[in-house]
Amino acid sequence: MSETSIALALEAAEARLRSILQTVPDAMIIIDERGRIESLSTTAERLFGYEADEACGRNVSLLMPSPYREQHDAYIGRYLETGERRIIGIGRIVVGRRKDGTTFPMHLTVGELRTGDRHHFTGFIRDLTDQQLTEDRLKELQSEVTHMSRFTALGEMASTLAHEINQPLTAISNYLKGSRRLLERMEGEHVEMLRDAVSKAADQALRAGQIIRRLREFVARGESERRIESLPKLIEDASTLALVGAREHGIAVTFRLDPAADLVLADRIQIQQVLVNLMRNAIEVMSEGGSVRRLDIATAAGPEDQVEVTVADTGAGLAPEVARQLFQPFVTTKRKGMGLGLSICRTIVEAHGGKIWVDSPPGGGTIFHFTLRAAADDRETDDA
Amino acid sequence: MSKAPEVILLVDDDAAVRNALKFSLEMEGFSVRLYPTPEALLAESDLPAGGCLVIDYRMPEIDGLELVERLRHRGVALPVLLISGRVTRSLRERASGLGIRDVLEKPLSDLAGSIRRVLDDGP
Numbered sequence: 001m002s003e004t005s006i007a008l009a010l011e012a013a014e015a016r017l018r019s020i021l022q023t024v025p026d027a028m029i030i031i032d033e034r035g036r037i038e039s040l041s042t043t044a045e046r047l048f049g050y051e052a053d054e055a056c057g058r059n060v061s062l063l064m065p066s067p068y069r070e071q072h073d074a075y076i077g078r079y080l081e082t083g084e085r086r087i088i089g090i091g092r093i094v095v096g097r098r099k100d101g102t103t104f105p106m107h108l109t110v111g112e113l114r115t116g117d118r119h120h121f122t123g124f125i126r127d128l129t130d131q132q133l134t135e136d137r138l139k140e141l142q143s144e145v146t147h148m149s150r151f152t153a154l155g156e157m158a159s160t161l162a163h164e165i166n167q168p169l170t171a172i173s174n175y176l177k178g179s180r181r182l183l184e185r186m187e188g189e190h191v192e193m194l195r196d197a198v199s200k201a202a203d204q205a206l207r208a209g210q211i212i213r214r215l216r217e218f219v220a221r222g223e224s225e226r227r228i229e230s231l232p233k234l235i236e237d238a239s240t241l242a243l244v245g246a247r248e249h250g251i252a253v254t255f256r257l258d259p260a261a262d263l264v265l266a267d268r269i270q271i272q273q274v275l276v277n278l279m280r281n282a283i284e285v286m287s288e289g290g291s292v293r294r295l296d297i298a299t300a301a302g303p304e305d306q307v308e309v310t311v312a313d314t315g316a317g318l319a320p321e322v323a324r325q326l327f328q329p330f331v332t333t334k335r336k337g338m339g340l341g342l343s344i345c346r347t348i349v350e351a352h353g354g355k356i357w358v359d360s361p362p363g364g365g366t367i368f369h370f371t372l373r374a375a376a377d378d379r380e381t382d383d384a
Numbered sequence: 385m386s387k388a389p390e391v392i393l394l395v396d397d398d399a400a401v402r403n404a405l406k407f408s409l410e411m412e413g414f415s416v417r418l419y420p421t422p423e424a425l426l427a428e429s430d431l432p433a434g435g436c437l438v439i440d441y442r443m444p445e446i447d448g449l450e451l452v453e454r455l456r457h458r459g460v461a462l463p464v465l466l467i468s469g470r471v472t473r474s475l476r477e478r479a480s481g482l483g484i485r486d487v488l489e490k491p492l493s494d495l496a497g498s499i500r501r502v503l504d505d506g507p
Contacts, residue, residue: 163442163469169491171404177493178408202493209491216470324445353474 027125031060033118035076047127049099060123065097066255067232080119088112088121093128093240101252104129105240129247159347162212169212173205226352228375229266231299231307232257238272239297242279246295249287253295260301261308263375270348271372274356277341278311278368285315285366305374306354312367318360326358345370389415390503391435395425395451396467397443405438405495412496422446422454431460436499441468441475441487452482463502467492 017039021028027044031037037055045052048063055062061072079088091109098104105128113120176198183195235257246253264271279295286293296312318326327346349356354371361367392414396402399420406416419425422443437455441448448466455462464484468475471489479487485502488495 159470166469166490167398167401171398171400173491173493174401174404174408174495178404178411181408181411205491206493213489328444351472351474353477 027127029060029063029123029125030113031121031123033076033080033120035059035061035073037062038120044125047098047125048096063096065095065103065253067257068094068236069097076121095236095240095243096125096127098247101254102247102250103239103243103253104247105244129244158216160343162216165212166209169205169209173202173209176202176205226265226267228263229268229271231261231264231266231309231372234264234266234268234271235275235297235299235309238275239279241272242276242283243295246283249283249293251283251286251293251295253297256296256298258298258300258307261299261374264307264372265375266352266372267348271352274345274348274370275309275311277345281341282311282313282315282366282368286313288315290314290316301374302371305376306371307374308369308371310367310369312365314365317364317366318358320360323358323360327356389413390499391432392416392438392499393419393425393428393431393435393462394438395419395422395443395448396438396440397421398440401440401490405492409496409499414496414499422448422451425451426454431462435462436502437462437464438495438499439464439466441466442470449478449482452479452484456482463505465495465498465502467495 021039021041024041025043026041027047028041029037029044030039037058037060040048040050040052040055045055048055050062059073061069064072075086078084079086087108088110089112091107093105094108095103096106107126107128109124111122111124113122180195180198180202183191183198235255239253239255243253279297282295286295292314294314296310298310298312300308300310302308327342346356349370349372353373356368356370359367359369392409394402394405394409394416396405397420402418402420406418409416419428422439422445437452439448439451443451446454448468452464452466455464464482466475466479466484466487467490468487469490471487476487485505486498488498
C-alpha cells in the first residue's frame with residue numbers, strides 16, 4: 001500500500017469512529033493503557049461537561065472524585081500486570097465527577113481493545129442519576145440499610161423507653177427503700193403490715209425494671225457484627241447511596257481521605273448507616289438555601305489507634321443550644337422526622353467504642369465528627 | 385459518740401431521682417448534697433475531703449464520664465460511682481479507664497450497699 005492509501009484508510013477509519021462517537025446514545029470514552037483520554041462521545045461530553053478538545057490527552061481520573069482519582073492509574077497498572085478483572089466485562093456502579101465538581105452515580109462497563117501489544121479501554125457509561133435503574137441497582141444496598149435502620153430505630157425506642165421508665169422506677173424504689181428504713185424504727189399496731197406492703201411494692205418496682213431490661217436485650221440481640229473493614233470502601237459504598245440527587249441541588253462533593261486511615265473495626269452496615277445519615281442530612285440542609293453548597297468528607301488517622309471521619313456542609317449551621325442536644329433522641333430540626341437519626345448514629349458510634357460530636361464554626365456550616373477504632377493490618381505485620 | 389456522717393455528692397438531671405436517692409441515702413445514715421447539673425458541681429468551691437461522688441451518666445450537656453474527667457483534671461480524687469439507665473460493656477470499659485469504682489444500672493435497688501463497699505475500700 002502506498003503512503004497515500006494508508007493515509008486515506010486511516011482517515012476513513014477515523015471518520016467512522018467520529019461518527020460512532022457522535023451518535024452512540026451512551027456516554028463512551030476511550031483511553032489508552034496509561035489512562036489518557038483518546039476520545040469521548042458527544043453524550044460523554046454532555047454528561048461530564050467537558051469538550052472533547054479539553055479532555056483528550058488528559059488522564060481519565062479527571063472524571064472521578066477522590067479517592068479513585070488518585071488510585072485509577074494503579075488500577076490500570078494492576079490489571080496490566082495481573083490480568084485480574086475487577087471491572088472489565090463486569091460492570092459496576094461507581095461515582096463520576098463533572099467538570100463543575102459535582103458527582104453522580106453511574107454504571108460503568110469497560111471493554112478492552114488490543115492492537116498489537118497496545119491496550120485500549122473503552123468505557124460505556126450510563127448516568128444513574130434520574131433513572132429507574134438507579135433505584136433498582138441501589139435497592140439492594142438501600143433495603144439492607146433501611147432494614148438495619150428500622151431495626152436500630154426499634155432498638156433506640158426500646159433503649160430510650162428503658163431510660164425514661166427507669167428514672168421514675170429509680171425514684172419509686174428508692175422512696176420505698178427509705179420508707180422501709182424509717183418503718184424499721186417505728187412501733188405501732190399497723191407498722192408491721194406497712195413494712196410488708198412497702199417491701200412488696202419495692203419488689204414490684206424492681207420487677208418492672210427487669211421487664212424493661214429484658215425488652216432491651218431482646219431488641220439488641222445479635223445486632224452488631226464487627227469485622228476489619230476498609231474505611232475508604234465504606235465511604236465509597238455509603239456515598240454511592242447517599243449522594244443520589246446531590247447534583248440536582250447543585251452540591252459539589254469533595255473527598256479528602258487520609259491514606260493512613262485505612263482499616264477499621266466496624267459493623268459495615270451500621271457504619272454505612274451513620275455515613276448515609278450524616279451525608280443525607282448535609283444534603284437536605286444545603287438544599288434549603290445558601291449560595292455555596294459544598295459537602296466535604298474527610299478522614300484522618302488520629303492518636304491511640306483512632307481514626308476520625310468528618311462530614312462537613314456549608315448549610316446554615318446550628319444554634320449552640322440545638323448543637324448541644326442534637327444527639328438526644330426525639331430532638332430534631334426537621335419539620336418531618338422523629339429525631340432518631342442522630343441518636344441512632346450516637347448509639348452505633350458509641351457501641352463501636354468511638355465518639356460523635358458536632359461543630360458549628362462561626363463562619364457557618366456544620367461539621368460532624370466521629371471516631372472509630374483503627375484495625376491493625378495483619379497482612380503487613382505478619383510479613384514484617 | 386457516733387462519727388459524722390459520710391458526705392455523698394449526687395449529680396443527676398432528674399429531680400425525682402435526685403430527691404428519692406437523697407431520701408433513701410439519708411435513711412441509711414449518709415449526708416447527701418444534690419447537684420442538678422455537672423456545672424453546679426463544678427462550680428462548688430467547697431468539696432469535702434472524704435465521702436463519695438454518685439454521678440448519672442446520661443445528662444444533656446456534659447455527660448457523667450466527661451464530668452469525671454474534668455474533676456480528675458482539677459485534682460479531685462474522691463471515689464466515683466456512675467449510675468445509668470443503661471449499662472453497656474463499652475460504658476463499663478470507659479468508666480474503668482477513668483478509675484470509676486463501679487457502674488450501677490438503675491433502678492438502683494442497693495445504692496447504699498455499693499457506697500459502703502467503696503468507702504470501706506478507702507480512696
